Amino acid sequence: MIDPQAEDISPIQPLITYFEKLVSLPEAMKKLIIKETTSVVYKKNKFIVSPIDLEDAVYFIVKGAVRGFVKDSGQQITTWISVEDNIVGTFSNDSPFKVEKNDYIQTIEETEVIVIPYQLIEMLYLSFHEMSIIGRKVLKFHYHESKERNFMIRLPTTERRFARLRQTHPHLLSRIPLQHLASYLGVRIETLSRLRSRIGRDSH
Amino acid sequence: MIDPQAEDISPIQPLITYFEKLVSLPEAMKKLIIKETTSVVYKKNKFIVSPIDLEDAVYFIVKGAVRGFVKDSGQQITTWISVEDNIVGTFSNDSPFKVEKNDYIQTIEETEVIVIPYQLIEMLYLSFHEMSIIGRKVLKFHYHESKERNFMIRLPTTERRFARLRQTHPHLLSRIPLQHLASYLGVRIETLSRLRSRIGRDSH
DSSP states (O other), rough: SSSSHHHHHHGHHHHHHHHTTOOOHHHHHHHHHHHEEEEEETTTTTTEOTTOOOOOOOEEEEEEEEEEEETTTTTEEEEEEESSSSEEOOOOOOSSSSOOOOOOEHHHSSSEEEEEHHHHHHHHHHHHHHHHHHHHHHHHHHHHHHHHHHHHHTTSSSSHHHHHHHOOOOOHHHHHHHHHHHHTTOOOOOHHHHHHHHHHTTOO | OOHHHHEEEEHGGGHHHHHHHSOOOOHHHHHHHHOOOOEEEEEEOOOEOTSOHHHHOEEEEESSEEEEEEEETTTEEEEEESSEEEEEOOOOTTTOOOOOEEEEEEEEEOOOEEEEEEHHHHHHHHHHHHHHHHHHHHHHHHHHHHHHHHHHSSSSSHHHHHHHHHHHHHHHHHHSSSHHHHHHTTTHHHHHHHHHHHHHTTTT
8 A cells, every 4th residue: 555556556456357358458548547437435325326417437346236226206116236346337328218317326235336437438439449349248248137137027926036036146135135126126025025035045 | 123233232231321320331341241141031920039049140120020029938028129220139149147048039020131140240340340339339229228128117007118118119109019019018908908099199
């Protein structure tokens, strides 16, 4: 913590490592990313994104867990849950749909994120073709996640939805509070509580 | 139809035009796309993709309408509906989830598609950085569509789901047969039938 350079670089290294799993990065690109991103820690239950924000960034989760939800006539509908080593954002700054902005991202645990401004992303797209490869691979992963959520929530019974989530995202079951899991699964808390206590045990 | 070159190129032109809205294409890239893609017409209710296929391509819809569905214990769950000027595919050849393949794409109308082999896409990614830009923009659009489906289906009432679909995809309401719309909206055909006849009229 005394070497100033180490202080500059170390908080952003998890993002560099994440990107380098997707494509090898030119030094100039790494330098720009390290210069233009910042590490921020949010306490539990804080809002990273809400409709009143300008929403000018996406967020790499270094440590913690967050949920995305939409407010529908007072009710919160949890549409996704994500944990460390993922990039999250509402990505709605250029949504093709003419609909009001109504996206929230809230921390479920104390969460450390690296803030990646859209301005930086646009700069990287213009200067480094590697960024298009990263963007494509990250979006492909997000598309698969969204497709999976879309299928899971359409399963007709709580048992099937829970079984599907357990098959695709087992790490969430023991970690995410019941009320958020229930909202995400579109089921009543009591129903999920019984299921989780019954099935949850087998998964250990 | 007499000029042989025109015959070669014309069936693929809609795909070239679609790509060129996303990024300007090098001549060599256009030539390769035209050489390695084929135009195919499927009659109504035919399968473009099913789990027994090798699924080695994605499809640009030139004309027509298709639906994606998944079989869940005998039941067909329609998870998306798409029409001309869109690229469709199950994109599950590299799904991050260890789950059985169970994706179907079926034509709702007689549908003309341009078959884009994954092998060509990989070739284009290696040879033309423009392809990464196209891939990113197409995936971004698909992500937004999937995110919208995921939200729409979580709305608690048939009225809200229908209103949301009408707001984001009005063109589907009068065009897509009732049973597919109902499955996509996760509601009973009778319920949707009443709603559509009531609300549908106002939208004209």
